[in-house]
Amino acid sequence: MQVERVLLIRHGQTDWNMEGRWQGCLPTPLNTIGKAQARALGEYLRGRPIGAIFSSDLSRAYDTAALVGAALGLKPIPDERLREFNLGIFQGYRREELAAMYPAEWEAFHADRYNYVVPQGESRRALQERMYAAWLDIIANGHGPEVALVTHGGALGLLLEKLFGDAPELRSVRFENTSVTTVERAGAGWRLAEVAVATHLDTLENLPVDGDIHSPSDHQAL
Numbered sequence: 001m002q003v004e005r006v007l008l009i010r011h012g013q014t015d016w017n018m019e020g021r022w023q024g025c026l027p028t029p030l031n032t033i034g035k036a037q038a039r040a041l042g043e044y045l046r047g048r049p050i051g052a053i054f055s056s057d058l059s060r061a062y063d064t065a066a067l068v069g070a071a072l073g074l075k076p077i078p079d080e081r082l083r084e085f086n087l088g089i090f091q092g093y094r095r096e097e098l099a100a101m102y103p104a105e106w107e108a109f110h111a112d113r114y115n116y117v118v119p120q121g122e123s124r125r126a127l128q129e130r131m132y133a134a135w136l137d138i139i140a141n142g143h144g145p146e147v148a149l150v151t152h153g154g155a156l157g158l159l160l161e162k163l164f165g166d167a168p169e170l171r172s173v174r175f176e177n178t179s180v181t182t183v184e185r186a187g188a189g190w191r192l193a194e195v196a197v198a199t200h201l202d203t204l205e206n207l208p209v210d211g212d213i214h215s216p217s218d219h220q221a222l
Contacts, residue, residue: 001051003144005193006135006183008160009068010153011061012037013177020094023152024087024121027059036204037178038064042071044200045148050074052143054134055150056082064178065150076150081134084152088121128158135159156181160192169195176201 012034016023030038041064050072055065057078065076089105090098099106108116114125131151138147151159153175160170160181175181175196182193 001142001144002185003051003139003142003147004185005144005146006139007045007048007050007146007148008156008181008183009041009064009148009150010156010175010177010179011056011058011064011150012067014060017177021092022087022090022094022098023060024085024091025058025083026091029059030063033204034060034064034177035067037201038067039071040200040203041178041180042068043203046071048072048146049144050146050148052077052141053148053150054079054082054138056080056084056152056155058083058152061150061152065148068148068150079134081130082149082151082155085124085127085154085158086118086121088118090118090121124158127155128162131155131159132162135163163190164192167192 012030014023014028014034015031016028017034018031045068053065053069053072053074053076055062055076055078057080061082062076062078069076089102090109093101105119109118114128115123117123117126135149138149141147156175157170157173160167163183164170169192173196176198178201179196179198181195182197183190184193
């Protein structure tokens with residue numbers, strides 16, 4: 001069945017999210033709150049016509065997808081193209097540490113937004129291209145009418161930029177952990193139906209969230 005709707009999901013919370021550390025492609029695990037977020041999301045999505053869950057193979061995303069899938073009776077399909085930005089030498093550090101440790105690289109990273117290749121890592125353009133390639137395969141796969149795609153804040157933001165450019169809905173958007181951005185088929189194209197919805201987290205009391213703001217200018221951070 002044709003894919004009519006894609007649910008783009010950011011992974012659950014990790015300790016490094018709370019510490020403001022850039023995780024990149026490191027295999028950081030979900031913390032206790034992240035697991036609770038994923039279970040809450042699974043209950044929220046229960047009964048939806050989701051035919052498949054595709055996920056980054058990094059543990060924080062795949063474990064999120066597995067907990068959601070447990071509620072839906074689906075096993076996630078891993079795809080390494082859905083991984084977060086490979087931040088190379090920047091991984092594991094906070095912003096203020098990076099500016100002090102790698103001043104030249106830090107400046108170049110912001111000066112050439114799409115093409116700068118982080119040493120031992122990749123460029124935003126490379127990330128965007130692999131995310132878009134995965135997107136094209138997923139929407140052509142026929143697991144509709146809905147599919148879920150579990151990925152990361154930076155990867156998600158750059159995919160949405162590719163699909164929708166500088167859409168007003170994406171300016172300064174906050175992709176909270178396990179938030180859901182819904183994209184629907186609209187004729188020959190796609191439209192943003194909902195952005196960064198996280199109402200399922202209302203069921204969790206006194207939930208701390210990470211302080212990272214994922215916007216078109218700086219959504220790659222974690």
